[in-house]
Amino acid sequence: MGLKIAVVGATGLVGEKILTVLDEKNFPVDKIFLFATGKGKTQEYFKGKKIRVIPIEGSKIPETDIAFFSAGTEIPKRFAKDFEKNGAIVIDNSPAFREDKKVPLIIPEINPEKVKDTKGIISNPNCSTIIMLLPLYPIYRRWGVKRIIASTYQSVSGAGREALNDLDLKRDPPLFFPFKIDKNIIPHIGKPLETGFSSEESKMLMETRKILSDKKIKVSATCIRLPVRFGHSISVTVELKREFTIEDIKKELNAFPGLVVYDKPEDSKYPYPLLVEDRDEVFVGRIRADPIFKNGLSMWIAGDNIRKGAATNAVQIAELLYKEELV
Numbered sequence: 001m002g003l004k005i006a007v008v009g010a011t012g013l014v015g016e017k018i019l020t021v022l023d024e025k026n027f028p029v030d031k032i033f034l035f036a037t038g039k040g041k042t043q044e045y046f047k048g049k050k051i052r053v054i055p056i057e058g059s060k061i062p063e064t065d066i067a068f069f070s071a072g073t074e075i076p077k078r079f080a081k082d083f084e085k086n087g088a089i090v091i092d093n094s095p096a097f098r099e100d101k102k103v104p105l106i107i108p109e110i111n112p113e114k115v116k117d118t119k120g121i122i123s124n125p126n127c128s129t130i131i132m133l134l135p136l137y138p139i140y141r142r143w144g145v146k147r148i149i150a151s152t153y154q155s156v157s158g159a160g161r162e163a164l165n166d167l168d169l170k171r172d173p174p175l176f177f178p179f180k181i182d183k184n185i186i187p188h189i190g191k192p193l194e195t196g197f198s199s200e201e202s203k204m205l206m207e208t209r210k211i212l213s214d215k216k217i218k219v220s221a222t223c224i225r226l227p228v229r230f231g232h233s234i235s236v237t238v239e240l241k242r243e244f245t246i247e248d249i250k251k252e253l254n255a256f257p258g259l260v261v262y263d264k265p266e267d268s269k270y271p272y273p274l275l276v277e278d279r280d281e282v283f284v285g286r287i288r289a290d291p292i293f294k295n296g297l298s299m300w301i302a303g304d305n306i307r308k309g310a311a312t313n314a315v316q317i318a319e320l321l322y323k324e325e326l327v
Helices: 013-024 074-087 112-117 129-143 160-166 199-212 246-254 305-322
Strands: 003-008 029-036 042-048 049-055 066-069 089-092 121-123 145-154 218-225 231-242 260-261 282-290 296-303
Touching: 003 013, 003 074, 013 029, 013 089, 013 305, 029 042, 049 089, 049 218, 066 074, 066 305, 074 089, 089 305, 112 305, 121 305, 129 145, 129 199, 129 260, 129 282, 145 199, 160 199, 199 218, 246 260, 246 282, 296 305
Parallel strands: 003 029, 003 066, 029 049, 066 089, 089 121, 145 218, 260 282
Antiparallel strands: 042 049, 145 231, 231 296, 282 296
16 A cells, blocks of 8 residues: 655755655655645656645645655744644655754664654755765774764755756856856855854764764864766765775675775776766775874765755655554
8 A cells, every 4th residue: 555645845856856766666655745835836747647736835734654855944844743743754854853862864774773763753864974974884883983074075956956057057146156156166065153164064073973873973074066966076084993904995885785886096987976966876986095094094975966865865764664664
């Protein structure tokens, strides 16, 4: 028997991709409700059929089993509880509930057991956190990690459709970014904090500690926006707690689900955005010992921010809920 599903923010980049991934995975959907948060499309396609999209404002909240939210921070704060009261487990892609101790923050390959802790809302982590932690987790599990230094090189699609239009239309002045993104970079993502870091960088520290259940691990991130359409890349250097060999690191990564080791620099084989676009796997390469720490390791990671960084991870959480008979 299929489930009743809602997608709030169905006309956005992530909302549309959630529909695609649900279809690709043949997720058991009996009925689907699509909601938009503003003016725009009035219909979307799901399994080849036209589905009406209605505004969330002023609409009656239907009874559903799972409600996906990909609609910024304020919309889930206003409407998630209404869906929960009507029987849904909410899977939210925004930061709205990530810091709430009662709300699980889940990457299914890393902490699937947390799905059983849900009280009605589950948070999807930040796209860069997902893409960074997927290859770091098998290393963390075997060798331990003291600290992480990460520089992210994030595509404009991570900021939404209007940001993507700034790039595609070469807008100058832009409508979304503070200055043009075409042939440029913006070395700051999110809101500025008193620490000098940005909110995007702060998320990577908080979320890493919560997902790994490790309050001691240290994370320093610098987040940068590039004129790339899809795919986030991350340069990561970590200090491990124990000695390692590169051969063993690669074996551990190769054995972990959802990862592709793509590491032959002599043949120009290393991860890059166009390689990972529209792929669910996270790619890792440039794997090397780093002399900056006693047990230092550096690598280059890339993944599609709209798929594994958002929509695919959300649907995988829904699959866990279904598997554990929680819906």
